[in-house]
Amino acid sequence: MKSEIRANWSHAILVCKKCQKRAKASFGPEGDPSLAKALKRRLPGGKGRKARLGVIEVPCVDICPKKGVVLIDTRHPDSWRIVREDADIDRLAEELT
Numbered sequence: 001m002k003s004e005i006r007a008n009w010s011h012a013i014l015v016c017k018k019c020q021k022r023a024k025a026s027f028g029p030e031g032d033p034s035l036a037k038a039l040k041r042r043l044p045g046g047k048g049r050k051a052r053l054g055v056i057e058v059p060c061v062d063i064c065p066k067k068g069v070v071l072i073d074t075r076h077p078d079s080w081r082i083v084r085e086d087a088d089i090d091r092l093a094e095e096l097t
Contacts, residue, residue, distance in 0.1 A: 007049035012074045013039060013096055018060040019069040025085035035069045035083055042093035053097065 015036040025033075032038040036057045045052030061080075063070045068082040073096060083092065 005049070007054070008046075008052060009049070009054045010052055012054040012056055014056055014058045014061075014072040014074065015039070016059075016061045016063070016070040017057040019064065020057070022064065023067055023069055023085065025067065025069075027083075027085065027087070028089040035071070035089075038089050039093055039096070042090060043097060 017036075020034050020036070027033075027035045027038040028041070030038070030041070032041070034057075036055050040047075040055050043051070043053060043055065061070050061072070063080070063082075065082045068084050071081045071083050073079075073081070
């Protein structure tokens with residue numbers, strides 16, 4: 001049995017699952033109810049562990065902004081973002097790559 005599995009990720013984007021549910025918002029022009037799903041559609045490089053970066057939904061991070069979703073870029077763990085429903089998802093995806 002393997003004890004280690006390789007991934008092609010350069011970094012990961014952590015998205016609060018509880019915030020997505022509480023916001024009852026839609027993200028991007030397609031109106032995705034999930035910020036994670038909207039980002040996955042726009043980020044380049046494949047799916048799963050073979051992608052260039054990963055988007056992972058995590059349990060509550062205890063910030064709980066009103067009408068926003070907490071997003072953490074693992075390259076900058078000291079700076080968390082709050083993404084509002086009206087955010088430009090294409091520009092956000094570009095900044096995260």
